[in-house]
Amino acid sequence: xxxxxxxxxxxxxxxxxxxxxxxxxxxxxxxxxxxxxxxxxxxxxxxxxxxxxxxxxxxxxxxxxxxxxxxxxxxxxxxxxxxxxxxxxxxxxxxxxxxxxxxxxxxxxxxxxxxxxxxxxxxxxxxxxxxxxxxxxxxxxxxxxxxxxxxxxxxxxxxxxxxxxxxxxxxxxxxxxxxxxxxxxxxxxxxxxxxxxxxxxxxxxxxxxxxxxxxxxxxxxxxxxxxxxxxxxxxxxxxxxxxxxxxxxxxxxxxxxxxxxxxxxxxxxxxxxxxxxxxxxxxxxxxxxxxxxxxxxxxxxxxxxxxxxxxxxxxxxxxxxxxxxxxxxxxxxxxxxxxxxxxxxxxxxxxxxxxxxxxxxxxxxxxxxxxxxxxxxxxxxxxxxxxxxxxxxxxxxxxxxxxxxxxxxxxxxxxxxxxxxxxxxxxxxxxxxxxxxxxxxxxxx
Amino acid sequence: xxxxxxxxxxxxxxxxxxxxxxxxxxxxxxxxxxxxxxxxxxxxxxxxxxxxxxxxxxxxxxxxxxxxxxxxxxxxxxxxxxxxxxxxxxxxxxxxxxxxxxxxxxxxxxxxxxxxxxxxxxxxxxxxxxxxxxxxxxxxxxxxxxxxxxxxxxxxxxxxxxxxxxxxxxxxxxxxxxxxxxxxxxxxxxxxxxxxxxxxxxxxxxxxxxxxxxxxxxxxxxxxxxxxxxxxxxxxxxxxxxxxxxxxxxxxxxxxxxxxxxxxxxxxxxxxxxxxxxxxxxxxxxxxxxxxxxxxxxxxxxxxxxxxxxxxxxxxxxxxxxxxxxxxxxxxxxxxxxxxxxxxxxxxxxxxxxxxxxxxxxxxxxxxxxxxxxxxxxxxxxxxxxxxxxxxxxxxxxxxxxxxxxxxxxxxxxxxxxxxxxxxxxxxxxxxxxxxxxxxxxxxx
Numbered sequence: 009x010x011x012x013x014x015x016x017x018x019x020x021x022x023x024x025x026x027x028x029x030x031x032x033x034x035x036x037x038x039x040x041x042x043x044x045x046x047x048x049x050x051x052x053x054x055x056x057x058x059x060x061x062x063x064x065x066x067x068x069x070x071x072x073x074x075x076x077x078x079x080x081x082x083x084x085x086x087x088x089x090x091x092x093x094x095x096x097x098x099x100x101x102x103x104x105x106x107x108x109x110x111x112x113x114x115x116x117x118x119x120x121x122x123x124x125x126x127x128x129x130x131x132x133x134x135x136x137x138x139x140x141x142x143x144x145x146x147x148x149x150x151x152x153x154x155x156x157x158x159x160x161x162x163x164x165x166x167x168x169x170x171x172x173x174x175x176x177x178x179x180x181x182x183x184x185x186x187x188x189x190x191x192x193x194x195x196x197x198x199x200x201x202x203x204x205x206x207x208x209x210x211x212x213x214x215x216x217x218x219x220x221x222x223x224x225x226x227x228x229x230x231x232x233x234x235x236x237x238x239x240x241x242x243x244x245x246x247x248x249x250x251x252x253x254x255x256x257x258x259x260x261x262x263x264x265x266x267x268x269x270x271x272x273x274x275x276x277x278x279x280x281x282x283x284x285x286x287x288x289x290x291x292x293x294x295x296x297x298x299x300x301x302x303x304x305x306x307x308x309x310x311x312x313x314x315x316x317x318x319x320x321x322x323x324x325x326x327x328x329x330x331x332x333x334x335x336x337x338x339x340x341x342x343x344x345x346x347x348x349x350x351x352x353x354x355x356x357x358x359x360x361x362x363x364x365x366x367x368x369x370x371x372x373x374x375x376x377x378x379x380x381x382x383x384x385x386x387x388x389x390x391x392x393x394x395x396x397x398x399x400x401x402x403x404x405x406x407x408x409x410x411x412x413x414x415x416x417x418x419x420x421x422x423x424x425x426x427x428x429x430x431x432x433x434x435x436x437x438x439x440x441x442x443x444x445x446x447x448x449x450x451x452x453x
Numbered sequence: 454x455x456x457x458x459x460x461x462x463x464x465x466x467x468x469x470x471x472x473x474x475x476x477x478x479x480x481x482x483x484x485x486x487x488x489x490x491x492x493x494x495x496x497x498x499x500x501x502x503x504x505x506x507x508x509x510x511x512x513x514x515x516x517x518x519x520x521x522x523x524x525x526x527x528x529x530x531x532x533x534x535x536x537x538x539x540x541x542x543x544x545x546x547x548x549x550x551x552x553x554x555x556x557x558x559x560x561x562x563x564x565x566x567x568x569x570x571x572x573x574x575x576x577x578x579x580x581x582x583x584x585x586x587x588x589x590x591x592x593x594x595x596x597x598x599x600x601x602x603x604x605x606x607x608x609x610x611x612x613x614x615x616x617x618x619x620x621x622x623x624x625x626x627x628x629x630x631x632x633x634x635x636x637x638x639x640x641x642x643x644x645x646x647x648x649x650x651x652x653x654x655x656x657x658x659x660x661x662x663x664x665x666x667x668x669x670x671x672x673x674x675x676x677x678x679x680x681x682x683x684x685x686x687x688x689x690x691x692x693x694x695x696x697x698x699x700x701x702x703x704x705x706x707x708x709x710x711x712x713x714x715x716x717x718x719x720x721x722x723x724x725x726x727x728x729x730x731x732x733x734x735x736x737x738x739x740x741x742x743x744x745x746x747x748x749x750x751x752x753x754x755x756x757x758x759x760x761x762x763x764x765x766x767x768x769x770x771x772x773x774x775x776x777x778x779x780x781x782x783x784x785x786x787x788x789x790x791x792x793x794x795x796x797x798x799x800x801x802x803x804x805x806x807x808x809x810x811x812x813x814x815x816x817x818x819x820x821x822x823x824x825x826x827x828x829x830x831x832x833x834x835x836x837x838x839x840x841x842x843x844x845x846x847x848x849x850x851x852x853x854x855x856x857x858x859x860x861x862x863x864x865x866x867x868x869x870x871x872x873x874x875x876x877x878x879x880x881x882x883x884x885x886x887x888x889x890x891x892x893x894x895x896x897x898x
Contacts, residue, residue, distance in 0.1 A: 041570055
């Protein structure tokens with residue numbers, strides 16, 4: 009993309025309404041624009057990151073064998089009355105009357121509707137196990153929406169639902185989700201720690217939240233520092249292998265890691281003192297096993313092997329897709345702007361032309377642009393007639409992990425400069441080497 | 454995908470509420486499920502086609518240089534009061550009060566919000582031209598939703614908006630959209646004819662609707678049969694070339710083609726009698742140039758070259774993404790089911806194992822599955838323990854364009870059967886030739 013053709017409305021001033029760094033930078037980098045309290049438009053740069061994150065979620069869910077589908081945003085109140093949640097949800101539910109005066113609502117989550125789909129179509133235990141998920145817009149009418157996309161009213165969420173014959177099978181689905189979530193967050197450059205959580209209004213016993221450590225997190229968390237040494241890495245996983253998935257679950261959830269809701273001081277004190285950590289965290293996902301809560305209320309049964317009807321065991325599993333942009337920025341930035349991890353960066357690298365209009369510099373930039381594009385990479389080429397300082401400031405703010413700087417002086421020696429946004433280190437090299445180096449970096453992402 | 458792991462709730466009976474063939478087949482093939490009147494869930498198979506269609510739209514918009522972004526579904530009524538459309542829209546607008554009793558609505562279209570984004574960030578003619586678009590859920594509270602996804606209340610739409618300094622520039626944007634739409638529909642296997650249309654409540658003079666001829670179409674159309682000979686094909690187009698885009702516009706819109714809203718009997722009678730056709734059509738898209746209607750009402754001006762403020766010239770351009778599934782099925786089916794064009798088929802081919810459990814047949818199917826997958830193709834393998842007749846009926850109903858049938862008898866002679874869904878013709882060949890043939894077909898799509 010050429011900057012001259014892009015819509016990147018960078019703000020020089022810090023918007024006064026933004027209290028946390030991710031909100032500030034997303035506004036300043038022209039990624040989002042508020043349209044009403046807690047409701048945002050996603051401008052091209054923000055949209056691009058949102059899609060990258062969504063895509064990683066899809067790929068990892070597909071790898072785990074979960075089926076993508078989509079449920080509508082506007083749902084009838086009837087199903088929610090069946091489960092008893094129409095009243096229970098309170099004022100956070102956006103309630104709507106349609107032109108025929110029927111009670112409708114904007115979906116805050118979708119246990120009821122997926123259960124209805126299930127009970128309409130699945131009759132036999134032979135059709136189990138089944139896990140379906142969607143990535144769809146949700147609405148929760150927060151009293152005080154704040155922190156930008158971290159706590160918006162309209163938000164983009166992955167919500168998945170498993171249907172199993174037995175508790176044992178459903179716990180395998182739970183473990184499968186834990187593994188797929190670990191992979192998902194790591195691909196985004198995040199360490200998200202599964203912590204024992206409170207099941208709240210959703211019901212059920214088994215639930216973990218995934219938290220990213222960040223000073224601006226809304227939850228206080230208590231953990232054994234040894235959990236931060238754990239990484240899933242590139243190990244192979246067979247999602248059908250019950251023991252293998254259970255092993256990962258055990259590895260990642262045995263050490264002490266809890267939010268304040270479930271914190272147990274006595275247990276925490278058994279952790280060696282030097283490893284006891286208290287910090288703040290941002291919740292970026294949650295997995296639940298809630299058994300037969302909805303299947304019993306809504307009569308979602310299958311015929312078991314003995315011919316008798318059995319209510320299915322269910323769980324639901326969520327990832328806050330739009331919120332993740334905020335979480336990633338909270339975890340990865342400096343005082344100049346965002347620092348995108350390679351896995352989610354909107355463009356793979358920036359090209360800064362120090363002397364737009366100089367024939368040699370323009371030619372070298374065009375050649376770099378073509379070489380990178382031919383390799384399937386997406387560069388953002390700042391081809392505007394601006395001063396170098398302004399171009400650098402914009403690149404630093406929007407946080408592309410790599411920048412190639414092209415100027416007449418370097419070109420005389422046959423070199424351009426390749427700069428890492430994270431370390432700030434620069435290296436001079438021939439243009440073709442810069443291309444090779446960037447291609448090699450992204451081959452790993 | 455293996456059928457045993459897929460969620461494909463095929464219905465044997467024809468649902469009584471479905472009046473047209475696309476609605477019937479989408480329900481029977483387990484693509485959608487109604488959740489309320491005119492509101493549907495997209496089950497895995499339907500979701501897959503929806504995403505294929507969405508992806509083609511994105512690719513062609515990107516090729517035309519249009520920038521993707523996303524606006525929220527829930528918008529404040531304030532902007533709509535500014536343009537005067539809050540009242541004008543009537544009961545089709547889904548009006549909502551949030552918990553603070555503020556007037557909100559579910560977006561039926563987004564001229565107001567995009568204009569607000571534009572006026573907040575763009576000040577100079579130097580930042581033009583600019584075209585942004587989104588693919589987002591919309592809601593129109595139809596009195597009588599019907600025909601499945603063809604006329605639903607919640608629907609998925611691409612809506613794009615161009616901002617230009619002059620009428621001339623805006624008409625180039627109009628032409629660019631026409632060209633990109635022609636390419637888009639052709640890639641989906643559709644002939645969508647641009648017809649002169651009525652601008653209705655949107656205002657403006659220049660507008661064309663794209664119509665797919667189908668008996669079940671809601672519009673009566675009148676056209677010179679010579680328009681159906683026109684195809685865009687694989688010609689190269691430079692979207693920056695004003696003359697080239699204008700040439701395509703002229704080529705595709707000069708011959709008589711109008712809906713009943715703009716039909717002119719006298720002009721029509723100038724068409725040679727044998728080429729005068731009256732038929733029915735399904736609207737799958739529309740392009741508009743409406744000048745300064747919104748920019749004047751909402752004060753969206755830029756500083757012109759002479760330093761004076763100028764209201765920008767705008768247009769908006771829509772493609773009915775969810776509706777396209779219905780239109781494609783209306784245009785491409787037989788009495789056994791859907792016939793997907795290669796460009797949008799949910800799976801590239803089906804594999805039918807005639808004797809599940811037979812070692813040789815199972816092995817050959819697995820080998821085919823692996824070879825196709827390794828080439829980046831997605832087969833749907835019917836690995837269920839069912840009779841051949843049932844498997845064939847399902848494959849015909851869901852409409853994959855190619856089917857490979859594998860049975861012990863053929864394998865004795867080293868062959869499988871490759872069948873075209875469209876022609877019904879079958880050919881015996883070694884498995885590796887079937888793979889090659891399918892790969893060659895999709896290399897062109």
